[in-house]
Each structure stands twice: as C-alpha cells, then as structure tokens.
Amino acid sequence: MSEPVGGLFEYAPAPEPRSLVSIRPSYGLFVGGEFVDPVEGGSLKTINPASEEVLAEVATAGPADVDRAVRAARRAYEEVWGPMPGRERAKYLFRVARMIQERARELAVLESLDNGKPIRESRDVDVPLAAAHFFYHAGWADKLSYAGLGPDPRPLGVAGQVIPWNFPLLMAAWKLAPALAAGNTCVLKPAETTPLSALLLAEILRDAELPPGVVNVVTGAGDTGASLVAHPGVDKVAFTGSTEVGREIRRTLAGSGKRLTLELGGKAANVVFDDAPLSQAVEGIVNGIFFNQGHVCCAGSRLLVQESVADAVVDRLKRRMETLRIGDPLDKNTDVGAINSSGQLDKIRELSAAGEAEGAERWAPACRLPERGFWFPPTVFTNVSPSQRIAREEIFGPVLSVITFRTAEEAVAKANNTTYGLSAGVWTEKGSRILWMVHHLRAGVVWANTFNRFDPASPFGGYKESGFGREGGRHGLEAYLDA
Amino acid sequence: MPDPRPPGGRLSVQKTYKLFLAGAFPRSESGRSYPVSDARGALLAHAALASRKDARDAVVAARRAQPGWAAASAYNRGQVLYRVAELLEDRHAQFAEAVAAGEGLDGAGAEAVVAETVDRWVWYAGWADKIAQVAGSSNPVAGPWFNFSVPEPVGVVAALAPQRSSLLGLAGVVAPLLAAGNAVVVVASEERPLPAVTLSEVLATSDVPPGVVNVLTGRTRELAPVLAAHRDVDGLDLAGAGPELAAELERASAGNLKRVLTPRGGEEDWWAMPSTRRMLTFVETKTAWHPVGV
Structure with a gap:
C-alpha cells in the first residue's frame, strides 16, 4: 500500500x-x-x-x-x-x-x-x-x-x-x-x-x-x-x-x-523569511501540516512565505511532498496515514472544494490511495487570499494554504488576522527577527526554526x-x- | 435693601461629572444623565448616563491605546502607575469627601479608605516590572531546544467596578489590569460613581496614555451585556455583577471566549491584601521554542 x-x-x-x-x-x-x-x-x-x-x-x-x-x-x-x-x-x-x-x-x-x-x-x-x-x-x-x-x-x-x-x-x-x-x-x-x-x-x-x-x-x-x-x-x-x-x-x-x-481550534501561520534555511524550513512546513494527517489543532495550516523566495519554497515543498508515503498506518515506512473518519474526510473534501471554487490553485502529488478506508492526499493550495475559507477555517486535514508577504510587519498582520491564536512558526536565521516575531505573534506557542514540538514541561494553549x-x-x- | 449675594457671600462652582473616553471628558452621546445621591439619599450631583454606544466607543478607544501601553517598557509602566499614586495622594481630601458622602463613612473611615487606595495603587505599580519574572519560566524540555514562557497582556478588558467599595475596590480592579499591560473599560459603581469620575481626572493628568483607561458611569445592567458580548473585548472582570447578572454575562462572553473573572461568593474584601490573581487572569502565557546547536 x-x-x-x-x-x-x-x-x-x-x-x-x-x-x-x-x-x-x-x-x-x-x-x-x-x-x-x-x-x-x-x-x-x-x-x-x-x-x-x-x-x-x-x-x-x-x-x-x-x-x-x-x-x-x-x-x-x-x-x-x-x-x-x-x-x-x-x-x-x-x-x-x-x-x-x-x-x-x-x-x-x-x-x-x-x-x-x-x-x-x-x-x-x-x-x-x-x-x-x-x-x-x-x-x-x-x-x-x-x-x-x-x-x-x-x-x-x-x-x-x-x-x-x-x-x-x-x-x-x-x-x-x-x-x-x-x-x-x-x-x-x-x-x-x-x-x-x-x-x-x-x-x-x-x-x-x-x-x-x-x-x-x-x-x-x-x-x-x-x-x-x-x-x-x-x-x-x-x-x-x-x-x-x-x-x-x-x-x-x-x-x-x-x-x-x-x-x-487553530489556524496557525508558519512564517518563512527569505533568509531561512530553506531545506530545514521545508521539513518544518511538512511536519507542520502533514504530521498526523493535519489532524492537529496547532497544525501550521497557513504557510506565509516571503515573496522573494515563494516560488523556490513552493517548488521544494512540492518535490518533498512527492516523496511522502501514504498508506498502511502500521507500516513503519508510512508518513501519512488514514483520515480518522468519513465525517472528517467529508469536511476536508468540502473545504478543499471551496478553496478551488474561490479561485485558489490546488496541487497534490500523484499517489495511489488505498481503496478501502478514508484517505486524502497531502494537498497544497497556492494563490490563496486571506479572505478565502481555506485561509480562515480550520480544515483539520493535510491541506496547506500558501500566502505571501513582503515585510515582517505584513507577515505579522496576516498571521494575526484570525480569530484563533494557538500556535505559530517562524523561520529565519536572524536572531533579533525571531525575537521580534515571537513578541508580535498572538499565539500561545511559537516555534522558531522548528514546529510541532511538545513536552510535558512546556505550557500549551491558545490565545x-x-x-x-x-x-x-x-x-x-x-x-x-x-x- | 436685601443683600443680593448668595448665602455665604459667593456661589460655589459645581462640577459636571462626565465620562472619560479616549482621554477626553465627553457627556454621554445620548445626552442622558442620572441623579446620584449620598448615603442618606440627598442629591449629590447628576452623573452622565452612558449609553451602549458610549460603551462601544470606549472599546474602540481602548483597542487603539492598548498596543502602545503594552509596548511601553515594564519599568516605564511602573513609573506611570506610581505617578498615578502620587496624584491620588495629592487629592486625598477630595477623594475622602467623595467616599464619605457616597459610602456613608465618617471622616476617619473615609481617610483610611483613601490611604489604603493609594497604598494599593503603589503595590500594583511595583508589580509592573515583576509580573513577567514571577509568571514566566524557562522550561526544561527533553531535547535540544531552548524553551521559555512569558506572560503577555490579554488586550482590552471590560471591568464592572465593585458596587459598594467605590474607590478602594475600583482601584483594586483597575490597577492590576494596568500593571499587566491591558487597556480598560471600567463601568463605575452605579450608585456611587463620583470617586470613579475623580479618579479619571487623576488619570488624565498623570502620564497614562489616552484611551488606556476609559470610565463609564451609568446603569451596569444596561452597559455590561454590550461589553460582555463585544467581539473586540478580550477579558471581563465581573467584580461588580451580582450572581444572576454574572451568569448572564458569562454566557454572553462565550461568543469570542473571553477570559472571565467571576467573584466567588459576594463582593470581595478589598481591604485584604490581594494575590496576583487579578493580574494573572488577564495575561496570556506565550511559550517559545528554538533549537540549540551550532
């Protein structure tokens, strides 16, 4: 499989x-x-x-x-x-x-x-x-x-x-x-x-x-x-x-x-600056949205990427997504397992269809999904505008929406433009910018140059x-x- | 020939008690006012009867002011709050008179209330640059990450001031919100609103930026539901709501899931030394992770 x-x-x-x-x-x-x-x-x-x-x-x-x-x-x-x-x-x-x-x-x-x-x-x-x-x-x-x-x-x-x-x-x-x-x-x-x-x-x-x-x-x-x-x-x-x-x-x-x-719920922004280590950032984006099939309240479901590297990041991301292995959850090689229920699968399908209908561009790697069970391929939407449903509503599935920005101020404004505030990510090599972003992002957990880390000693919860x-x-x- | 001068030889100039919105002293946009009596029922003044529109305007002012207040250094906020205490002390006699009239206390009793209010305000002023150390932490996670937690102000908090303790209780509600970096819309004690108006005059002449505190006088029952349901209010202090109203307001607060502080069993004893609870209820804990490596 x-x-x-x-x-x-x-x-x-x-x-x-x-x-x-x-x-x-x-x-x-x-x-x-x-x-x-x-x-x-x-x-x-x-x-x-x-x-x-x-x-x-x-x-x-x-x-x-x-x-x-x-x-x-x-x-x-x-x-x-x-x-x-x-x-x-x-x-x-x-x-x-x-x-x-x-x-x-x-x-x-x-x-x-x-x-x-x-x-x-x-x-x-x-x-x-x-x-x-x-x-x-x-x-x-x-x-x-x-x-x-x-x-x-x-x-x-x-x-x-x-x-x-x-x-x-x-x-x-x-x-x-x-x-x-x-x-x-x-x-x-x-x-x-x-x-x-x-x-x-x-x-x-x-x-x-x-x-x-x-x-x-x-x-x-x-x-x-x-x-x-x-x-x-x-x-x-x-x-x-x-x-x-x-x-x-x-x-x-x-x-x-x-x-x-x-x-x-959450609708976390994962913010990638042009000076970020792009290979690591792409791993972080993948981990942010495809970990646990995206059934994660703190999933990095909105990728905010700086305009100057947007094409490069999306290209690398797509290449990486083509190597994700989808199938039998018990197989130790599997990266992405099954959607938890038919109800959840319907919801993911409905919101993804809305993304297309509202004009965003949908892409998923060619992959053969098992015939029985509930499956949804890792999916990325580009050309997403912040008013679209896929940019606002929690999909709770392996679906990523890509939005671009030019300045750090714009990134913060877009990241915080949500009723949620559970988590956020930031990718950059510049220490002072990390601390500035951590300070301005209205979210309970901010992962800098990492994503989806959990520990019993680390407080978790939302704004x-x-x-x-x-x-x-x-x-x-x-x-x-x-x- | 009769003496044409008023009794005592001079007519005193009475103050019009107005709202405090965005650093200015407007009347209610509704043009309404309501009579305020002393503890024995004699008329003291007419206070502005704030409308629901005034409440919404106050939220707008607070939202605009909050980022600047939160961005000020904690040291600076502490000094501004200490300055407020200085001006409270300065107007000691005026506050004592207002408290005596409104709460029916004798001179010594009212003096004690004002003194405790000043001291309470000083206590909270000193918290401004300590709360992050006391409420924050670095967290020993099991891996190569630096992980720390810091408290941040929740944003705009609507507070119903206590109904009985019109100055000490008011300070006990407003000061912790300010020390934590929040902007405040406070509804004064309905029947004893005058000390709140005088406090707003102190705030206006201290260095608290306009809009950081907004004071509404009027009917708690009319104003509170607007604030509890308002999408741009982040927190709700129900000190001045009775149990029945508090339940209704908690329900209304569900719309945007406000942080709510509900009194447990009647009005708090404002004379007791407070804990950090009133500050910590209205902060968010933010936790940040970063890899450690070369």
Whole structure:
C-alpha cells in the first residue's frame, strides 16, 4: 500500500505486527475501578479508518452512567485521593508512567489501528509523550506549594475531561496526569471514534492499583460529553476539541461556578523569511501540516512565505511532498496515514472544494490511495487570499494554504488576522527577527526554526478563540488547583 | 435693601461629572444623565448616563491605546502607575469627601479608605516590572531546544467596578489590569460613581496614555451585556455583577471566549491584601521554542 511516488526508492512493506495487541470484542465503561455494562445499555462500533474493519464494540454512557461515574469519582476524592499525601500520589503516577513505557508497543499499535495515524508517530510521539506526562506530573504531586500559585494550593474535586480523537492516548495523559497530581479525581470521556487506547490505559491504571474511582472512563458520543460537563457533581471541566463545542460548554457552565479550561481550534501561520534555511524550513512546513494527517489543532495550516523566495519554497515543498508515503498506518515506512473518519474526510473534501471554487490553485502529488478506508492526499493550495475559507477555517486535514508577504510587519498582520491564536512558526536565521516575531505573534506557542514540538514541561494553549488555560508545565497545574 | 449675594457671600462652582473616553471628558452621546445621591439619599450631583454606544466607543478607544501601553517598557509602566499614586495622594481630601458622602463613612473611615487606595495603587505599580519574572519560566524540555514562557497582556478588558467599595475596590480592579499591560473599560459603581469620575481626572493628568483607561458611569445592567458580548473585548472582570447578572454575562462572553473573572461568593474584601490573581487572569502565557546547536 505504501506506494512510492517520487520514483526514488522502492520500500518493502515493514508492518508492525497487529498481533502485538489483543482487542476484546466489546468493552464496558470503566467506573469505580472495574469495567461495567452501561445502565442504559447502548454501544457503538469503533473501526479502523484505514480499512473500515470493525475493531470492537464499546459501551455508550447515558446520563445515569455518567452520574454513576461522577459519584465514584466523588467518593474516591473524598475518601482516598484527596486526603492521600502527595508523595504517595506521586508514586502511583510514576508507576503508571513506567507501565505505559512497558506496554508502549502495544499501545502504539492500538493507537494506529483505532486512529489511523502512522505507527512511526504513535511509537515515537504519542506513546512516549503520554508516559512523559505522567512521569513529569508525578513529581509535582508532593511539590505543589512550590508551583508559585500560593502557599497551600488545594485540589478542586472531580474533574470532567472530554478529549478529542486526534491524539487519543496523549490527550488522556495531558488531562489525567496534572489533575491527579494536583489531587483531583477524574471522569474521562474519550472521543467516539477513538476510545480504545483510553480503555487500555484504564486497564493499566487498574494494574497499577490506582484506587477505584480515582479515574473513570465513560465512552460515548457528544451527548455523553454533554451530560458529563453539565453534571452538577463536576467541579472542573477540561475540554479539548472544536471551538464551536467549546463555546457551547462555556454557555452551559455559565453561572455554575465550575472551573473551565478549553483547548480549541487553530489556524496557525508558519512564517518563512527569505533568509531561512530553506531545506530545514521545508521539513518544518511538512511536519507542520502533514504530521498526523493535519489532524492537529496547532497544525501550521497557513504557510506565509516571503515573496522573494515563494516560488523556490513552493517548488521544494512540492518535490518533498512527492516523496511522502501514504498508506498502511502500521507500516513503519508510512508518513501519512488514514483520515480518522468519513465525517472528517467529508469536511476536508468540502473545504478543499471551496478553496478551488474561490479561485485558489490546488496541487497534490500523484499517489495511489488505498481503496478501502478514508484517505486524502497531502494537498497544497497556492494563490490563496486571506479572505478565502481555506485561509480562515480550520480544515483539520493535510491541506496547506500558501500566502505571501513582503515585510515582517505584513507577515505579522496576516498571521494575526484570525480569530484563533494557538500556535505559530517562524523561520529565519536572524536572531533579533525571531525575537521580534515571537513578541508580535498572538499565539500561545511559537516555534522558531522548528514546529510541532511538545513536552510535558512546556505550557500549551491558545490565545483568543483557541481557548483559555494552559496544559503542561508549572502553568498547567493552575487549571487543577484552587490557590 | 436685601443683600443680593448668595448665602455665604459667593456661589460655589459645581462640577459636571462626565465620562472619560479616549482621554477626553465627553457627556454621554445620548445626552442622558442620572441623579446620584449620598448615603442618606440627598442629591449629590447628576452623573452622565452612558449609553451602549458610549460603551462601544470606549472599546474602540481602548483597542487603539492598548498596543502602545503594552509596548511601553515594564519599568516605564511602573513609573506611570506610581505617578498615578502620587496624584491620588495629592487629592486625598477630595477623594475622602467623595467616599464619605457616597459610602456613608465618617471622616476617619473615609481617610483610611483613601490611604489604603493609594497604598494599593503603589503595590500594583511595583508589580509592573515583576509580573513577567514571577509568571514566566524557562522550561526544561527533553531535547535540544531552548524553551521559555512569558506572560503577555490579554488586550482590552471590560471591568464592572465593585458596587459598594467605590474607590478602594475600583482601584483594586483597575490597577492590576494596568500593571499587566491591558487597556480598560471600567463601568463605575452605579450608585456611587463620583470617586470613579475623580479618579479619571487623576488619570488624565498623570502620564497614562489616552484611551488606556476609559470610565463609564451609568446603569451596569444596561452597559455590561454590550461589553460582555463585544467581539473586540478580550477579558471581563465581573467584580461588580451580582450572581444572576454574572451568569448572564458569562454566557454572553462565550461568543469570542473571553477570559472571565467571576467573584466567588459576594463582593470581595478589598481591604485584604490581594494575590496576583487579578493580574494573572488577564495575561496570556506565550511559550517559545528554538533549537540549540551550532
């Protein structure tokens, strides 16, 4: 399936064995430390987006199930996890980090199967970072008074956490690790299309002997998430997902006194100046938009390139795109995997069609896509004007819009001309210009001469309508503490 | 022959209490005003009754002024804020009289409020060039990158000043926003707006650039929804909103996902030493990465 298109090298398929992970035919909800059937009895099928094969049946939690999970979390908070000394909490989290590392290959294969992302990414990014988040936050559990938030920060109680499908395990770790380190208990709602790695994580938590109820996992669709965030027993809501749903949650929580952090959409500008190291910049552009099929809220989806090098950069970019290998997510040679769902594929197609209709020039390398599953080729639009939909709306797919600029001031004006403000990139060899750009770009994360780097010690989160609050680092603890 | 002079021999000149917009003192564009009484119900003055259009104009002024204020060095902002404290002290007697009348305090009580206000303002002035050090960090990421986080002002913040504490509470809301580099549209205490107007006269004669602080007097209920729903307002301090109004405003703030500070359980104790919370709620954390190598 990994069809070489650049004509450079033939690669023999190198698939990671599917047999590394055993998937059960069906999964219940993880409530109070055990897997239970839902009270209201619904289920959904989760599929492999690269083949459309059904992987498992997963329970859907109704309001009664959510209520049961929140009660279990409350009891665990009051009786066990809240009163437990921080240094004991820390050791549970260290233990979880270690167990994720031990079962890394299994988790990586499962993630690629359920999500469609290349095994190279789940193996080298998602899973190691998930373990690192637990390891980093474990050490905070008994040092919270040093976090600069006040002398005696207290946990908030029960956290309701709703996560997206693009980094299923990693987002679970981003949410759970700081919440648990701070002494909260959690009810986690994984995404409808990617529930499996969170359920395997639940098994790991159980094996790590985390006290029952400290983490509960309720699977289901949007209505499950809606009942979780609206549940009166939840003290804090953390959501990663679309800006539209983020707004709804904000409205739902108005007047409730619940604490809220939102990590929402983005439309990042990746700004390339004429003095940039162009080969590195092209790698950065590719990593910025084609990493994880562009299913990344901080994806560098707008390439702002200085006019004098625009043709050269676009030519090099196209040559590089011709060497990207699209296909079987489990193949270790694969660069671009499957689109996560047919719904997402429809959205990418619709916005790309709008780009063409609005006059932008569309290009994609010649590549043979697999017949089954959901696929979209890496695509670049040139001649894009800032008013077009493909320059304004989050596509959440492997689609790049190229816009040119002449001066740094113009680059900043165009980069900031968006309702989002999650991330940005800048490529130049000139140090003072980097610092000037970092200062003027209105975005929560700015990558200079790099892109799409993540670390548990590094605060992540947006300006403007990309949401509020930070995840990671000392700053991320604030979201889970009352100081 | 009767004495033609007024009682006391001279008629005093009364002040017209106006809005403070973009560094100027206009009346409400609506031409409206409303009576302001002292704590015993006697008429003190008529204040401008700001309209929704005035609120929108104030946001425009704040937006225009904010980049310049944020671009000033933190040291410079600190000095400007300290200058405000100097002028507050200078008008000690005038503020004490206004607070005594509006809040029904005796002379010593009102004096204490003004003194605490000046000291609070000085405290925040000193924060201007420290907040980035306290709220920023360099982050030990696992790889060859230099990674640091800095706080930046969120932009334009609309604040509902506390309804009861008309000077100390007002300062406790406005000063932290300024120290953090934000521009402010503040709606004064509805029934006790006069100290806010006098504060705007202090701001106008200090070195705070025009538009960095805009003061509206009028009906909180009328002005707040406009500000909460305004697409060009980035933050919302609900100190002066009751629980019911606060819930409505939080809902309205969802449109552009404003950063919102909602009081927890009634009006804050403005006499208590504040934490950094009022500054940190209205800053964004920006994190930058750069490779390390030769």
